[in-house]
Amino acid sequence: MIHNTLEVSNLNTSFFTEQGEVKVLRDVSIVVGEGQVVGIVGESGCGKSMLARSIMGLVRKPGKITSGSILLDGKELTTLSKKELCAIRGKEMSMVFQEPMTSLNPTMRIGKQVQEVIAIHDDLGKQEARLRALEILSTVGIPEVEARYNAYPHELSGGMRQRVMIAMAMVLHPRLLIADEPTTALDATVETQIIDLLKRLTNVGTSVLIISHNLGVIAQVADFLYVLYAGRVVEWADVYELFDNPLHPYTQGLLDAVSSLRSQSKSLKTIRGTVPNLAEPYEGCSFTPRCDKCALWCATKAPELAIVSPNHEVSCHMVERDDDL
């Protein structure tokens, strides 16, 4: 059996605003096995980034994890103190953000920034830390590392900056790397390079949780795929199954939207309406207002995730009914 690096169960994260509680994650459960790449997709505002921040322990006030558990290699993260979390972040789990320009320190040479990660967590000598930093920078594909070591972020291209971010995240060989839209700000030719790099990381046993709205990226790297809608997992499956046999109307809508763009059809498929405002409480399935397949009870009763096949679960009343027939 594959060992699970990350197990998130029934995670609930809320924001406590003047208008009341806004539930941004509702009973989210995901599993990332050792060396696996797990993708999270959904439109903006579905809670993708919040999930990443919750796992990293980076939810800021007025947000809070209200219940649920996050296990990293069997260790519960939700009950850890700030200090304990700091010791884990960067070492056992790390994160790569979307925009490499705003997440690197513009006044610090890139080599130093990588070295800093090592200095915080490991008791290495300066010289040794420098060697480690050089080594990881060349592993992620920075050419002429010795020269680039002293470069400032603004002297590098977007793709190179993202490599530096990945180097910082990888230098201590974390168990889990969370990549939040790692290629969205990059050009297509650079995107493919970064994807290849992420794939290589899993060879050393690192698990990757990749968040993206780009289904092409997901199809390239992920082993499993979770579809998030309005803070809930509405469907998950192994990636082949999900692309072959998407069952939730939302998943189908997303896939249709992308594939119609690539077909020769004149009119493009869309999902009507927009992502719901999570501040407004909704009783039933939150996709109902945009769904073409819903029944009356969809608006009153929220569906639960139901098993379709060993590696496929979906939360939709209409799918369950099909099975009953």
Place this chain on the structure above:
Amino acid sequence: MSEALLEARDLVKEFPLRRKRRVHAVGGVSLSVREGETLAIVGESGCGKSTLGRMLVGALAPTSGEVRFRGQTITGLKERELFQFRRQLQLVFQDPYASLDPRMRVRELIGEPLVAHKMCDSKDELTLRVLSLVEAVGLPTDCLKRYPHEFSGGQRQRIGIARAIALDPSLIVCDEPVSALDVSVQNQILNLLAELQEEWGLAYVFISHDLSVVRHVSDRICVMFLGKVMEVGPTEEVFGEARHPYTQLLLDSMLPLDPRMRDRKRRTLEGEPPSPVDPPSGCVFRTRCPYATKLCANEEPSLRLKGNVKVACHHLNG
């Protein structure tokens, strides 16, 4: 070509830096847009596609070269003379969050071009025209008194489009109009742009880095690299058989939607893109090109016609 709506000839734009250095943003681009067609400009960030787009509508003065609209030059005109052309040439921007004044209501936002160009005689007429624009772009009719922040990204882009079509232009330069949007919403906007084109007979210059979007919307495609045109021709022909090595590379980096194709071999690039401050001699793509030879370093390839497609490369067989 007589039927050209807009024609650019040898457009050059350089931005000065310190110590006499310059950014060569656009280096001698010639192209034409026909009435009612969509010309896509693709290329990676920093290739000069937005700069080119702004020069085409007269929003940015070229360092040299000329833009002609229906045979009349719009380059070097005074602001007052340019004003009449602005009605005909409009822009839609990428970021629907940044391109709308947050303190203006929808009514003022969409009415602004009509007021600026004195298109309406009375307040009532203005309201009516704004309402018909709101309907044309598929916004709810009760939205006139709302502010941009009350809308989603897709709806904001609809406001931007309503502003652009308000003066009944002949050509709209859409600069990455859907890049900031989710796929489902992106398709809504693309459908809207197609409907408007059909109904209003608009021509588009569609600037994008997303090849699947470009393939869908455009009649012709112009591939740029470092301020120069690498290849230009009918979209289906370019996608069917890319002739320029850079176009081939771009097409190769389109990610297939099928997980089974993940192990397919791709051409990828190593190293860094060249800088527009100090572009390579000869062919600008040669430092990244697998086929580059001495000739490429010494001589800049000119655009040559191969079938219906123009390609700038020394190494085209046949």
